[in-house]
Amino acid sequence: MSQGFDKITKKGDSPRPITLEKKDLFTRIVSFSPKLLILILILPVLCGLICVLLPALSWLPALEKTTLNLQGFIDLWQTPGITQMAALSLATGLISTLLAFVIALMILAAFFNSVWLQRIEHLLSPILVIPHAAAAIAVGFLIAPSGMFARLISPWLTGWEMAPDGMFPHDPYGISIILGLTLKELPFLLLMALGALAQPELGKKLRQQYTVALNLGYYPITAFFKAVLPLLYPFLRLPILAVLAYASASVEMPLILGPNTPPTLAVSIIQWFNDVDLTLRIKASAGALLQLVLTAGLVGFWLGGEKTIKAIFSVSSVNGKRHYADAIWQKVTAILTVGVIGFMLLSLSGLVLWAFAGFWRFPAMLPEQFVLLHFQSAFTQMSTPLVNTLSIGAVSTAFAVFLTLLCLEAEQLSAKPLSHFTSFIIYLPLLVPSVAFLFGLVWLQQLANHQSEFFNVAFAHLLFVLPYVFLSLASSYRRLDSRFAHVAASLGAAPIKVFFQIKLPQLFAPILIAIALGLAISFGQYLPTLLAGGGRIATITTEAVTLANGASRRTSAVYAIMQMALPLIGFIVAWMLPKYFFRSGAR
């Protein structure tokens, strides 16, 4: 039998048609991969959502509750401060997204086509790889009553010998959360915009329109808003919605920076799930559904706002007015940018100081002594979390990169771009609040194989790694000069050979960047690690969040630094390796 198959495949091989009509095994795998991608992304999210619905309707067999009723929702409604929780979630999510978006636009507008845009990008992009928890810790160090700001002005200006009774962090209005989220999401949006501009056709078109607008006498910022933004925005929509969904349902930031009387809805949900009183899980599941509705509402609100703004400004965008106080806005943006970068640098320096600090009583500007003790004691306990972090990151990223490459190859072989549906699905895990579907997913995973927490966690990470890896690789892959592949194919190279020997080497640098990004995303995951691992898988991030609200400012600074160092090392390697490899080949 097998000989027969060999003959047939061989026969298919020799007079290979250039049109690729006959599909070999590789082509089959490749053309199947987009379906696998969709399956991997949709199934867990949908099943997770369904599995959180049942307990929300009081169906929890473990507690001998097998009748469906609305008790969970009634309990939720009667929770003291439920409206405040929801309002806090909505307000922090919306305001931080709006701020990040507006500041990103201002920076783009003020520095479009200027060398400064690149420089700002370089300064901000390290922030992108800093996990949310580490960023929150750093911001907390800065704005606390005994933080760097207060120390800078005490006691010579304020007369404070002891830390004052301040408001930040944990202020009841969620300002600290908004601050943290805005700073964290701004670089992401900026980078997404620059990514869109890097697409050859779009970027060229937008730059030309911009130049034309300038030549017509439009001032730079006005030119950006009138000639560039309308075409650029559609590329930013999904990233913004992902930011909005994340911000309204995130756990780490509000846990570290937010108030607790009451906390945000997402934090409360986690607390109810982990409460001693097991019946609270019903209320928690109902809360997870409420979170889903809130986030969906915010997304709807944003889309509605988009339409309204479009309607309002469609007239003024063609009214021919050349400037709107452009000079002032230019200055405001410059000041804002310096402020943002300064804030980040100050937070980071505070973090580094705490990691090495001996005794450091308020209001001293610098610690009394610098010690390595905190690193030493942290490293003695860090080996397991470190190994977990690296191995989970490696497994999920390797799979994500592999699958993404196959999907992109499928796109090129079939010569038609992925459907809108697929592109949307890729964003799905980023758009659905993770508290809403992760509990269901964990329940399912326990049902399926409750022994291997490692793979459960790696799989949960994959859901969040995959979208980023895909986004990061897609543009480079689509930009590949297809003529190389055509030449190779016409010389008789099989698709698999074209893929591995022609395309992948050309993509060496982008693949390394995608790997570094995938690792960075995996390193930063808190909720998926905590839930899918059942607390048994400790990573640097789960340890950092556990320590952030506790024990020692110094130890948590060490962990936050580790959290930042790991992805940074990845990116530096990804950046250096191609230079090293191809230097000899350069002509």
Next chain:
Amino acid sequence: MRVITALPMLKRLTRYSTYAMVMSICIGISASTASPTTANINQDLSPWQQIEAQGSNQDVYFYAWGGDPQINAYLQWVADQVDDKYNINLVHVKLSDTSEAVSRVLAEKSAHNDDQGSVDLIWINGANFATMSESSLLLKQWANKLPNFALTDPDNNPTVNFDFGVPTNGMEAPWGQASLTFYYDSLSTSKPPTTLTELTTWTAQNPGRFSYPKPPDFLGMSFLKYVLVMLHQQQDAQTGKNTSAQLNLPATEENTALVLDPLWAFLDGFHPTLWRNGEQFVQTGAQMRRLVDDTELSLAFTFSAPEVPAAVQRYDLPQSIRSYAMSDGSLSNTHFVAIPYNASHPQAAQLVANFLMSPEAQAKKQTPSVWGDKSVLVQSTLSPAQQALFKTKQPHPSALPFDSVKRTVSEPHPSWVEAIQQGWQARYGVSP
């Protein structure tokens, strides 16, 4: 054609999956046969020797609160010891709250995982124990059969058989004892309050310099229980009635208002003098300690007295910190280790629990520089050599002076925890 070209791949896949299945079946058989055979061979051994035979060479997943580096380091030492003794691989799963492990066992029960549980051993007491014991989530009648349990003198020492007044029924083995200890920054305040009445005066004079962890945090609840007990002692002394006795009974609808109303009245006046005007609370005891280091707070408390000097040694608290116990009474309780009903390695977990109760492990734990947690062993049951292990050296200036705890106050019935939590949440959970 399409189908045919895919077939070799399919065949290869089937071959691999067959290998995998055969492998897994083999492993399954060896795993399922291993324990009965060893049990059969060793039938002439004592029950404990059988447990030793069955429990050696296994993994034990110990779910324990992991918020204190000192305790984590001690558990690392325990892991090394049981590795040497029994070749047990003890894994400390660090929890930020013990209830996470409770939910874990519950989730497993709901998924019908009744013998492959992920939790082998759990550090527990109070409300968590009451919940697990009510829901039948714990293994029964094993702790009282551990060889080292006799060293706690259980007949004359009821604290090892009752957890917050609830009988343990051999479901948990005593591990240590703790009492509420206060500490203050001597550069910020020279005369700390030593009674509840003095505390209210002190916070009025030093507004914003004291707080307590937000319920349901264990330490915050302990503070509220201390306040509750003290208020009733004062009230009973004035009125001649005995409402304090209600604290040892379960909370019911009838007595809840009677017992808790004085607490709410007290807190209504107390909160405005606290950190952030009592509108925001610290999340944990560790966060409270950090605020003392930040000089935001000048007075705080802990259930683990030795963490204070340890924190000073790690630079996490200033050298000006001093520890003391309240003179009107220190809330005290015992903490335990328990085994879930569905633990994968119950015998190995018992070996670890027994080691935790050994004079060697208890003496090491009581050493101030290691952990300083008070031993559950009764000295009269120990040999002179074992007693010598417990001798202490010169204490740290920030440590609690020896014999500071003059009066202990026992924990109210665990049902009060829920009642206090609900009442607190309704009154203060949402700031105005």
